[in-house]
Amino acid sequence: MRIELKDENQEEPQKIDENDIRYKHETDLTKKEKRELEKMKLASMGWKGKLQYIWAYYKPQMAAIVAVIAIAFFVKDLYENSRIHTALTVMVIDSYGTKQEEAEEKVEKALGIQDDPYEIVTVDESLRTGEDGVALESYSQMAFTTKVSARAVDVLIGSEDYMDGFEFKDEYFMDLTELLPEDVYQVFGEQDDKYSITIDSDELAEELEVTYEPVKIGVLANSENVENAVKWLTKLAEELS
Incomplete structure (x- = not known):
């Protein structure tokens, strides 16, 4: 009979604890x-x-x-964004527009909304007339028609040649003799038509960044911000008086 002696230095096989989670099958784990x-x-x-x-x-x-x-x-x-409201959109024709932000801030201040993050003013200086200065370039005319149809313009500012080029002014602009308080309207002096205000001011031309003088201002007939347009024109009259 062969008798094997146990090697005292040999490690005994490690017993596996069936309850040790390391040795359990994944499906058996909680x-x-x-x-x-x-x-x-x-x-x-x-x-x-x-x-x-x-x-x-x-x-x-x-x-x-x-x-x-x-x-x-x-x-x-x-x-x-849904809380943001455009208080007034002013479109300036033929402006070289390098100070648009400053112009917007000035209008906001005139309306008293400069500290309201949800009330904004837009000064649109993107439209250009052709060489004659009377009619808009084709692209600008398309943009103008689209914006006016969408009621996205409240106040329009342009040269005498451009503003006088509207054939049916009553279809585009409001009667300012009825829209503005009488004392405010009179500050602007005698006007050649009731659908726009003519202002001869170097300072205003510089603020609007236009090369023509005088400038003419009209309020669009379908404006959604008539009250603010009146407020801005009133502030402008105060500055000119």
Whole structure:
């Protein structure tokens, strides 16, 4: 009979604890045990391994979180934009427009809305006339027609040649003798027609950044901000008086 002697230096095989979650099949693990197992795996990894592990196993969750954050910012911006109201849009024909922001700030100050983030003024200086100075260039005419039809213009400012070129002024402009208080209208002096105001002022021409003088101002017949147009013209009359 052969008798084998036990080597005292030989390590005994490690017994597997069937209750140790490391040796359980994944399908046998509870949710709590799965979380504990993930923690153990992470604890044994370096920082690079942890990042790779997190990215591999939590990519869908991370993408969902990013998507939720993006949607939240989009909804917030949408809500904020919905609260913004254009108090007045002033269109200046043939302006070389390098101080548009300053012009808008001055109108906002005249309306008393300079500190209201939800009330804005737009000074549109994008339209140009042709060489004759009477009719708009084809692209500008298309843009003008579109904006007026959309009720996106309240006040129109142009040269005498351009403003007098409107054949049916009563279809485009309001009667300023009826729109403005009598004392305000009189400040502008005698006018050659009731649908626009002629102002001969170097200072105003400089503010509007136009090369023509005098300037003519009319209020569009379909303006949605008539009250603010009157308020601005009243402030302008005060400055000229």
